[in-house]
Amino acid sequence: MPSIFTQIINKEIPCYKIAENDRFIAFLDINPNAKGHTLCVPKQEINKIFDMPEKLYLDLMQFSKDIAIALEKTVPCKRIGMSVIGLEVAHVHVHLIPLQDMSQMTFQHKVSQSDPEFVALAQQIKNNLP
Numbered sequence: 001m002p003s004i005f006t007q008i009i010n011k012e013i014p015c016y017k018i019a020e021n022d023r024f025i026a027f028l029d030i031n032p033n034a035k036g037h038t039l040c041v042p043k044q045e046i047n048k049i050f051d052m053p054e055k056l057y058l059d060l061m062q063f064s065k066d067i068a069i070a071l072e073k074t075v076p077c078k079r080i081g082m083s084v085i086g087l088e089v090a091h092v093h094v095h096l097i098p099l100q101d102m103s104q105m106t107f108q109h110k111v112s113q114s115d116p117e118f119v120a121l122a123q124q125i126k127n128n129l130p
């Protein structure tokens with residue numbers, strides 16, 4: 001069965017999209033650690049990040065950097081935290097999390113946002129992309 005992220009990529013389920021090209025997509029995490037928590041995902045469904053082909057891995061890092069810079073311009077924070085886990089969704093994704101404190105990297109505390117808030121935030125981040 002395709003991963004939930006492949007279903008998003010195939011437009012079978014919706015997301016709050018920030019950016020997309022032929023190989024990657026970025027969208028807001030639906031259960032964010034902090035406002036602006038974003039996932040950067042390769043379209044190729046690969047389980048583990050260090051199994052990625054070298055070029056795809058490096059290009060994912062570049063794609064994530066571009067998104068992180070736009071995110072930092074959009075959401076007030078001390079810096080953007082980056083994390084790769086994959087215990088819930090076995091399809092490579094980079095978490096980008098605007099941080100005020102370390103607790104936001106623990107995935108223990110979540111913030112709730114309404115649908116209109118997600119829509120507006122995705123648009124604001126998009127507006128800050130190069």
Ligand code: AMP
Pocket residue numbers: 004015028029030031032039084085086087088089090
């Ligand atoms: P992990 O696999 O542990 O790195 O976590 C997977 C992340 O994907 C979690 O932060 C979830 O909140 C997020 N997630 C799961 N389903 C969706 C979805 N449909 N849209 C956006 N984010 C999702």
